[in-house]
Amino acid sequence: MSKRHEGLPAVTVVGGGLAGCEAAYQIAERGLQVILREMRPGTMTEAHRTSKLAELVCSNSLRSDEPGSAPGLLKEELRRLGSLVMRVADQTSVPAGKALAVDREEFSQRISNLIESHPSISLVRDEVQELPEGITVVASGPLTSATLARALGEVIGDHYLYFYDAISPIVSSGSLDMAALFAASRYGGYPAYLNAAMGESEYRAFRTALLDGERFPLREFESLEEASRDVPYFEGCLPAEELARRGEDTLRFGPMKPVGLTDPKTGRRPYAVVQLRPENRACTMYNLVGFQTKLVRKDQRRVFRMIPGLERAEFLRYGSVHRNTYIDGPRCLKQTLELRARARTYIAGQLCGVEGYVESVASGLVAGINAARLARALPPAVLPLTSMVGALLNYVTRDAPWRHQPMNANFGILPSPDEDVRGKARRKAKAERALRELEEWMGRQEESGETWPASGSGAAPRLQMGWST
Numbered sequence: 110m111s112k113r114h115e116g117l118p119a120v121t122v123v124g125g126g127l128a129g130c131e132a133a134y135q136i137a138e139r140g141l142q143v144i145l146r147e148m149r150p151g152t153m154t155e156a157h158r159t160s161k162l163a164e165l166v167c168s169n170s171l172r173s174d175e176p177g178s179a180p181g182l183l184k185e186e187l188r189r190l191g192s193l194v195m196r197v198a199d200q201t202s203v204p205a206g207k208a209l210a211v212d213r214e215e216f217s218q219r220i221s222n223l224i225e226s227h228p229s230i231s232l233v234r235d236e237v238q239e240l241p242e243g244i245t246v247v248a249s250g251p252l253t254s255a256t257l258a259r260a261l262g263e264v265i266g267d268h269y270l271y272f273y274d275a276i277s278p279i280v281s282s283g284s285l286d287m288a289a290l291f292a293a294s295r296y297g298g299y300p301a302y303l304n305a306a307m308g309e310s311e312y313r314a315f316r317t318a319l320l321d322g323e324r325f326p327l328r329e330f331e332s333l334e335e336a337s338r339d340v341p342y343f344e345g346c347l348p349a350e351e352l353a354r355r356g357e358d359t360l361r362f363g364p365m366k367p368v369g370l371t372d373p374k375t376g377r378r379p380y381a382v383v384q385l386r387p388e389n390r391a392c393t394m395y396n397l398v399g400f401q402t403k404l405v406r407k408d409q410r411r412v413f414r415m416i417p418g419l420e421r422a423e424f425l426r427y428g429s430v431h432r433n434t435y436i437d438g439p440r441c442l443k444q445t446l447e448l449r450a451r452a453r454t455y456i457a458g459q460l461c462g463v464e465g466y467v468e469s470v471a472s473g474l475v476a477g478i479n480a481a482r483l484a485r486a487l488p489p490a491v492l493p494l495t496s497m498v499g500a501l502l503n504y505v506t507r508d509a510p511w512r513h514q515p516m517n518a519n520f521g522i523l524p525s526p527d528e529d530v531r532g533k534a535r536r537k538a539k540a541e542r543a544l545r546e547l548e549e550w551m552g553r554q555e556e557s558g559e560t561w562p563a564s565g566s567g568a569a570p571r572l573q574m575g576w577s578t
């Protein structure tokens with residue numbers, strides 16, 4: 110821990126989940142007092158079962174730990190930055206092949222013990238109903254209590270606060286067969302979309318495959334009936350397979366409508382069309398417009414690769430439909446995760462628009478660093494955009510050109526490498542640059558007085574970057 114800053118007001122962290130625990134630890138390790146407020150067990154969420162901090166609400170897997178994968182790179186960066194959650198995840202791992210899975214009980218018990226015994230953290234068990242005064246990190250998660258969500262909505266504007274994810278898959282542009290697609294917007298104008306035309310038999314086969322696909326089960330609190338009762342606009346975000354179920358042509362009158370488009374190969378309007386919209390300014394990622402889905406991942410790959418031009422698509426993010434409270438980051442947040450509408454309040458975790466356990470941890474770590482820097486009157490920290498953590502937060506605060514949808518770690522959000530390489534070599538070049546530039550950045554921060562918690566040393570990587578074939 111760095112020297113203690115006596116006399117400075119305590120920083121408040123709302124929510125003792127993955128992001129909140131990481132943020133509290135980062136702030137406390139920088140010598141500041143932290144008040145961590147967690148509403149459980151007095152008030153529970155629909156998914157949590159215990160009073161423990163950092164409870165994993167679903168899977169015990171933190172996804173791939175392969176250094177050559179995007180989630181593996183994210184984990185490695187967090188280890189170097191001194192993440193508490195990653196340290197405990199490594200200590201409590203269970204065999205899971207190439208993934209990092211943890212013993213969920215031991216994982217959250219250890220984090221609870223470390224937070225509760227930390228000399229600079231006071232844990233308060235209460236439900237926060239108003240945004241606290243002073244420097245605050247709000248990390249109340251995808252199931253933020255209704256009262257706090259209302260208070261946040263009043264500050265940022267209700268239309269920037271969402272209660273459901275309706276996420277369409279994202280594919281990498283390099284994996285598309287461009288010869289099979291045509292660029293156009295409906296009724297002309299700037300050709301903003303890539304379009305995949307389908308004939309009648311292709312459309313029918315595609316619809317049948319959608320209907321036959323295996324789906325993730327909905328939890329009770331995520332049912333569509335519940336959803337449409339709470340959220341009137343949810344009807345506009347129905348899963349594609351649900352649209353397919355409603356009728357032979359429902360998709361053709363919905364996301365696959367061909368009106369206003371002419372296939373240059375035939376000179377005619379196609380029978381049906383799938384539109385792909387650029388997901389970032391560099392156009393390295395494309396979103397399948399309107400294809401939010403509850404299909405399991407293997408069936409997303411199988412079904413969506415039936416679309417002409419997507420036969421070899423690389424999926425950077427899979428589709429989903431989830432109960433999830435989150436804000437429109439690009440409209441509401443500075444790159445440091447501070448709210449534009451309320452200085453000194455940072456948003457972290459799933460609430461800031463990242464998707465996933467480890468991504469939530471990453472945003473908690475950066476919000477914690479920045480809250481601690483603000484308290485010590487240091488300039489804010491923005492991680493290199495070439496690092497996975499930096500690129501992810503850049504995406505959720507700046508890069509999404511449309512209504513924001515939550516984003517996970519993937520290689521598509523990292524800028525192109527200098528070398529003109531493809532496939533695995535390209536990912537390797539991006540990952541090596543990410544770690545190199547992160548370490549250089551950490552070194553520069555140290556020169557200006559920044560410190561890292563015990564395990565955060567850029568000089569001592571736990572993993573070598575290895576590349577399996």
Ligand SMILES: Cc1cc2nc3c(=O)[nH]c(=O)nc-3n(C[C@H](O)[C@H](O)[C@H](O)COP(=O)(O)OP(=O)(O)OC[C@H]3O[C@@H](n4cnc5c(N)ncnc54)[C@H](O)[C@@H]3O)c2cc1C
Binds near residue numbers: 125236466
């Ligand atoms: C049902 C469900 C299943 C998921 N499954 C997975 C999965 O398998 N893998 C994956 O990677 N991601 C999953 N996610 C997404 C996400 O990664 C996790 O929800 C993750 O826990 C988010 O971390 P967080 O810190 O943002 O929120 P959380 O870990 O949920 O922490 C938020 C904390 O804030 C507390 N809180 C809420 N409101 C208040 C308040 N007003 N005052 C005080 N405390 C408050 C909550 O009790 C909670 O402890 C799932 C999400 C949901 C909803």
